[in-house]
Amino acid sequence: xxxxxxxxxxxxxxxxxxxxxxxxxxxxxxxxxxxxxxxxxxxxxxxxxxxxxxxxxxxxxxxxxxxxxxxxxxxxxxxxxxxxxxxxxxxxxxxxxxxxxxxxxxxxxxxxxxxxxxxxxxxxxx
Numbered sequence: 001x002x003x004x005x006x007x008x009x010x011x012x013x014x015x016x017x018x019x020x021x022x023x024x025x026x027x028x029x030x031x032x033x034x035x036x037x038x039x040x041x042x043x044x045x046x047x048x049x050x051x052x053x054x055x056x057x058x059x060x061x062x063x064x065x066x067x068x069x070x071x072x073x074x075x076x077x078x079x080x081x082x083x084x085x086x087x088x089x090x091x092x093x094x095x096x097x098x099x100x101x102x103x104x105x106x107x108x109x110x111x112x113x114x115x116x117x118x119x120x121x122x123x124x125x126x
Contacts, residue, residue, distance in 0.1 A: 010057055015113040019053035019075070022106050026082065029103055033094040041094075045085035051078035052110065072118045076111065083107055 010016055026049040030042045052075045059071030083104065090100040 013056065015110065015117055016053055016056045018106070018110050018113060019056055022082070022103075022110055023049045023053060025103055025106055026086075029086075029095060029099060030089070033089060037094065041085060041089060041092075045082055045089070048078050048081040048085060051075070052082065056114075069118055069121050072114050072121075076114050076118075079107060079111055079114065 023046075026046060030045060033042050055071045055075035055078065059068045086095075086100055086103055086107075089095050090097060
């Protein structure tokens, strides 16, 4: 399980660390996308990836378990946006299957961690 969510620093939170890794990977990946997509899909997928770690960080700072679960759900929704946008990029031939698959593996890891953390927090509240 994650470090003590209520008392640990944000940087200790493993799901936040992996979400930040995802942001880095998305930025590197989309740097090769067509320049005409900079204000379209590239911007959209980058913003969605940033939203994942940002929502984890925002609510972690509030230290309230009930709200934290809600923001983890919002982060998960942003994660699914990233997944969809990466698959659109692949379908539009902006990136290959293998590169997309590698990114989706990181994304899936973050998704599992978000779900696990959400369930752990909900179990503690009972």
